[in-house]
Amino acid sequence: MRKQNKIFLWSVYFDANKTRADGRRIPKKLAVSAPKLEELQIAAKRLGLQTEVVSDAAHPSSPWLRTGLLVVPKKESKGKTLKRIAEELSSIRR
DSSP, X not given: OOOTXXXXXXXXXXXXXXXXXXXXXXXXXXXXXXXXXXXXXHHHHHTTOOOEEETTOOOTTOXXXXXXXXXXEOSSOHHHHHHHHHHHHHHHHO
């Protein structure tokens, strides 16, 4: 499922209840509690990213939970994209 021009975003990347070992990829101060796939999609769209939702996908570390994933085009590094979406997600939750 690897694509060079796409970034796969799992909700666990932004979950404040998860540790880095559990899959969180952003600092805890930017993370939100139990983010939903719809919220990630709204945050990405606010940033002008085209989104594709795969709703029945399961993160490899927890294959029993089908949380889904968001696919966005790669315009910058994955880390920068994660941080921008996390900041937008935090502003949505306020």
